[in-house]
Amino acid sequence: MIDAEVSPSLEPLLTGLAGCGMSVGTAPRIRRPVLTSTHLLMPQLPDAYAVQRAAVAHAAAHLRFSPRALPSRGLKPLSLAVISAVEDARVDSLMLRDCPGIRAWLLPLLQEAVDPHGLSFRAMMGRLGAALLDDDWPDDNYWIDKARHGFAALRTCLYDYRAFRELASILANDLGQMRVRFDANDYVVPASYRDDNSFLWDHGDRTPPPNAEPLAMAATSGYQQAEPGDDAGEVPRAELTDELSRTYYPEWDYRLDLARQDWCTVIERAPGAQSLPRGAAEPSDLARLGARLALPHRQRLSRDRKLKRQLEGESLDLDAAVTVMVDRRLGLAPEPRLFLRPARGTPHFSILLLVDASASTNDAVAGTHGHTTVLDIEKAATTMLAHAAAECGHRVAIHAFSSDTREAVNYFRLLDFGQPLDAGARATLGALAGRFSTRIGAALRHATSCAMREPNPHRAIVVITDGEPSDVDVFDRDYLVEDARAAAQAARRAGVAVCGVTIDAGAAPYIRTMLGHGNFCVADTARALPAQLSAIYARLVSN
Structure with a gap:
């Protein structure tokens, strides 16, 4: 059920920013805004005008600059979340170019969502959101720094969705290699004003528009089950x-x-009990x-060795001679074994x-x-x-x-x-x-x-x-x-x-x-x- 009782200024604001008329309302049991082709639905929050105003600006950015209903086939849930987060930052950056005053609406809400030392997937997405939109936001995490530099290098081509999609796929792959756990059932977009990104994807329950082109850039997480024919690159943790x-x-x-x-x-x-990895050689093949x-050298190696502290031999054992001198200074009977004698063997x-x-x-x-x-x-x-x-x-x-x-x-x-x-x-x-x-x-x-x-x-x-x-x-x-x-x-x-x-x-x-x-x-x-x-x-x- 949709409750249309929201601030009367939101629909005109969305129309002005997006250039098209849409209905704005609230809906129960949703945790983040939901954008469709006809509505922008908001969570029911007390005193939520600041969040709703920022959500309208963000929805307008998607409507103006994002491709919609791209097929998600072949993408892992972790990859979808990272690609969506980078896309959120891209369209927000484009909107800020046209309307710089919106920055005061968005940045405080992004910063509220940051756990500065968190390493969970949601915490990393919150830190990513603030770092990509605010160059002065302090964060010394290596992965965040890599994302920030990659995003900055693409600022001259903010309209190139494919370039940012490629960057996002690399970042998603890095998170998979870092073994960051992702639970699709519990994940919520960290920033309260950003929608749940269902507007961006077609999960097979709707017909994509004719101009939607599949982009197969799957990134792998070490925790996710590989589908048939999918090269996961890592053996899942459960197989240890x-x-x-x-x-x-x-x-x-x-x-x-x-x-x-x-x-x-x-x-x-x-x-x-280890199972052989796919394509590995069997013991007989090994x-x-x-x-x-080429076989290693099988001959037993031998060389001349010196047997130390011998009663007789061809040369003096210097270590033994030092010991004799010390014993004499101490008034002890010296050890007569003073010589080195050659011996063979290894x-x-x-x-x-x-x-x-x-x-x-x-x-x-x-x-x-x-x-x-x-x-x-x-x-x-x-x-x-x-x-x-x-x-x-x-x-x-x-x-x-x-x-x-x-x-x-x-x-x-x-x-x-x-x-x-x-x-x-x-x-x-x-x-x-x-x-x-x-x-x-x-x-x-x-x-x-x-x-x-x-x-x-x-x-x-x-x-x-x-x-x-x-x-x-x-x-x-x-x-x-x-x-x-x-x-x-x-x-x-x-x-x-x-x-x-x-x-x-x-x-x-x-x-x-x-x-x-x-x-x-x-x-x-x-x-x-x-x-x-x-x-x-x-x-x-x-x-």
């Missing part, structure tokens, strides 16, 4: 396996020169892939292979048959190296990680020390799925704690990654690189050698920062990974 344990680790903030205590949560998850790649290592299983490893590898991905190459190379190292007498473990912000660094023990690399272990490794991001520092700290449980004094971690560390809650490019360096240095102080291989032709600067000179190899392409992994293995066990 059972949680086994949680451990809290510090994270190094190089800007503050401070370790943030208990900052990251590493969640160990059981790997066996074995065939390995057969086509010490056996406990080697933990730490595999990056982030979403970027799902990228296809050029020049291979079928759906071979970077992760498939990592699995094949890691399996072969583990087998070769075990044949040489080393103890090998294969663990994997991916991160979903600092609150959830997922960690999978695919093969533990002492476990045979049998068919079951190969199947577990083959089922590993690429998802989320790459927070190397936290994973490296947890891997160090796992390696430290080995009684062998020769312990090492080999990190295998496809690129620079990153996560959706970090926007400083150097932050996670410096944290990974701090984690590697802490591991070495604890007696665990750390080295790595990265599949990134431009990786030398950041991988050198993370692991140090001489502790890494760079594979220009994924196909070069096995050879480079062999090289870093040979360098490790020969030192």
Whole structure:
């Protein structure tokens, strides 16, 4: 039921601003204004003239500048909300060009809707609304700043709906990658004067006008169910396996020169129940892939070693000589073992292979048959190296990680020390799925704690990654690189050698920062990974 008892000035105001006559009234049980082709309906609010006046101006902006009844087919609800919010800002900006005095009607209501520190979807939309219409509105959020700069760059072409639609799709995709939860059943446009945007979309219950053109620009949220044939890009959170344990680790903030205590949560998850991602290689396919790649060096490495503190030998042991001099000064009987004697052989290592299983490893590898991905190459190379190292007498473990912000660094023990690399272990490794991001520092700290449980004094971690560390809650490019360096240095102080291989032709600067000179190899392409992994293995066990 429509109640027509509103201020008599609103209908003439809408006619004057929009250039067409429409009815203005109120309706029960609506939370935001609703604009149709014949009516503007308002919520029933006490003392609502300021809101109603701004709503009339905003409705006039839509009537003058917005396309209407565009098909929403193929767009996620999150994408629809972000595109609508950017469209609201675009038409308001156009209206303010023609009628600058309306700014005093709109800005106070936009600012009232802002939660300055909120990170929920509704809070982000409220902050976005104020930031896009008021250049002086303070907001230091990275996503808001990106939206503000993108919107400002398009101010010279405010009539170009498609350009703003493209910007909105990029912003929606970023929110999906940031794992911002969106509940379509509970979402309300934050600004009280803005309508519910039903005027903009055709959800299939009406015939679109002849000039409405479908624009398929879907953006994906990690929380939304992918429809058949839709490439979601992320495995939904519900598909993660059972949680086994949680451990809290510090994270190094190089800007503050401070370790943030208990900052990251590493969640160990059981790997066996993971479903294979769409298009991933089966374990049998993985074995065939390995057969086509260059095998790592299988010969047991040996070199001349010096046995210290011997009764006789070819040269003096300087450390032992210093100890003898100290004992003499203290009046103690000196130790007669003063010499170095050559010996052959290579010490056996406990080697933990730490595999990056982030979403970027799902990228296809050029020049291979079928759906071979970077992760498939990592699995094949890691399996072969583990087998070769075990044949040489080393103890090998294969663990994997991916991160979903600092609150959830997922960690999978695919093969533990002492476990045979049998068919079951190969199947577990083959089922590993690429998802989320790459927070190397936290994973490296947890891997160090796992390696430290080995009684062998020769312990090492080999990190295998496809690129620079990153996560959706970090926007400083150097932050996670410096944290990974701090984690590697802490591991070495604890007696665990750390080295790595990265599949990134431009990786030398950041991988050198993370692991140090001489502790890494760079594979220009994924196909070069096995050879480079062999090289870093040979360098490790020969030192």
